[in-house]
Amino acid sequence: MCLGIPGKINSIYESDGLRMGKIDFGGVQREACLDYVPEAEIGDYVVVHVGFAISRLSEEEAQETLSLIREIMDIEEELGPEVENT
Amino acid sequence: MKYISEYRDADLVKKVIADIHSTATRDWVLMEICGGQTHAIVRHGLGQLLPAQIELVHGPGCPVCVTPLELIDKALAIAARPEVIFTSYGDMLRVPGSQRDLFSIRAEGGDVRVVYSPLDAIKIARENPEKQVVFFAIGFETTAPANAMSVVQAASLGLENFSLLVSHVRVPPAMHAILNSPHNRVQGFLAAGHVCAVMGYWEYPPIAQTYKVPIVVTGFEPLDIARGILETVKLLEVDRYEVTNAYSRAVTRAGNQAAQQVIDRVFEPCDRKWRGIGMIPESGWRLRPEYARFDAEQLFDVEAIQAEESPLCIAGEILQGLKKPHHCEAFGNPCTPENPLGATMVSTEGACAAYYRYGRLEHPA
């Protein structure tokens, strides 16, 4: 029930009373309803499921997640595999 | 692809998997309830990379699989009517009812169309005012906002030829049902990331506390799933029964308020039968009485249709993690994806179908 993929909002417009956007999924474009992400703006990334954006992706959280993992990788390489993960 | 490729980085994934190996000191049974996660685990071959101590059970996370047989039969009855254009998400077309599937209805002349979004079904209804357009509204909480909006749109556009055949299911009641079972083996849950993007994860702490199981909100890329498993195992190793969020780039604790409001406006909770499991109280959504004019089940007089499951099928036990596909006597013969006997073989995400396609190496059938 979860096939939702991230896409970038290229444009926003209204259609039949719904706030819609043209979303770019990395080379493929499709329209999606943005009514559920009123805070999302052009340039933002959203998760789209069956033609509806259900969540705005947080770049800050994404970076934090990735750098946390990478940091632990670096520490372990330096100190060896016995380091406790927090 | 941004927000996808980074989470398929082989080095990072291997690193997290190595952490799982070094963290797990005992056997643990984890469950995911999400067809998308099942698919991802199998597609990337994640299962074999995990330590032998971790057993991953694929729970009833595929809305296609858990749609009750009689609802499929109702769909077929409606789709066969000459005045109907029957629209559906692609996965449902292959699901066999008691005798046939939507493909064969189409072959016999029924107007059955695959749509990507419920808004496409609205468009079809506007373009075909002389036809009755019925949309097969299945799904978990992830799909409910879309299905709900289609009803709101239909109402605001004054459409009189549009209706929904609803089969919505909810995750928390399913978790209760599984954990409540006397034979339950599940010790930790990966919560479905996009369900939580919509609903938040505020419903889970009471479940975690009551049954003493950690629940980790998990995404869909290999790195996300590996992290979800790692966090769950870490909590299990120190007996901490908490809810944590390993998909924070898309999920907040409160979830998507706008979506929850529209769902609440259009749907109300109801008892729902899950194929292979049986009735789980308050585990579904149905249209509120004020939207009855959009309820295909009432409009087309199919409420009386009943159906019987195959006696050979052990899907219920598989969905609850009590048995594995290769334990089933019918697995592979006669039950195959082309000739499915039950819930878990009907869709490509069903545990049996995924096993049949990808996992047969380990357990030749």
Place this chain on the structure above:
Amino acid sequence: MSEEEQVVIHGLVCPRPLAHDETVVLGHGSGGRMTFDLITKTFYPPFSNPTLLRGDDAAVVERPEEGKLAVSTDAHIVAPLFFPGGDIGRLSVAGTVNDLVCMGAQPLWLTASFILEEGLPLYVLQAALESMKSTAEEAGVQIIAGDTKVAERGKADGIFISTTGVGRIPPGRDVHGANAKVGDVVLVSGTLGDHGLAVLAARGELGFEAQIRSDVAPLHGLVEAIFAVSTDIHVLRDPTRGGLATTLNEIARQSGVCIEIEETMIPVDPSVEAACEMLGFDPLYVANEGKLVVIVGAGDADVVEAAMRDHPYGTGTKRIGVVCEAPERRVLMKTGIGGTRVVDVLSGELLPRIC
């Protein structure tokens, strides 16, 4: 047809009112004067060659002096008729040519049989025929026999084309599906899934736009370039319906071997990848119409890869896997994160998922 009527054929919109002699009508299939006119005015000009123009009941050709003959037939149904990168005409020639060259044959002749839908604008037919002509010229084949029938409106979806091809296999070539040997290298000539997704996007039903073009192309030149550098070619196949996965499974089964491929080596255009992610498709199962799978003895893999890359239809060639002994009749894939999964044949249709 009235002045105001618009004729829409699968995305092409004709703004002019069409007169009686500008569309296909049932009389064109009757065998009489109208059929004769259609054939001489519409079919002969693009396909003019002495054999065809003789106008006899059957084409008579000289048997090639040496080598076996390869024969293949294919029916072509596609909607829309014209799509980015190609059309039904090009498809009908390239498809059959490619079946022949996959047996190591040099294509010689094609026959083409048409079922036209009543009401089809003649300019659409003409465009398809021009495309067949240019593709046939590119492939060095002559269309030497043909037939046309007209089906009632609603019974033929515009045009259906069936082509049969004959080619000559030079002595010394032994290329067929049961010939893969343990240790062989598996190559693919370029990106996967382009054709299937280009057509799906052009149909418009799923509402997405993509800058994806079909790869439809005749591969005789690519195949000759391969034979020019190696005598150790074991299997050639074009991964059409069912995609690479289905093709490799067929070969694994015919040859009784295991084929192991690496996910990171499989070439997929980023737009195709994005469309597949969005719809829930696996590029391994999407149709191609201008790609080649080559299974070659390990010793010649390098020179064959280089020769393929040098050819315009093989610039994206990648080495994607090897032939192993076990498990027999299976295709395995090592995933990007180091796991392994079984790659099965396509079952039923590719459908967009919500799960």
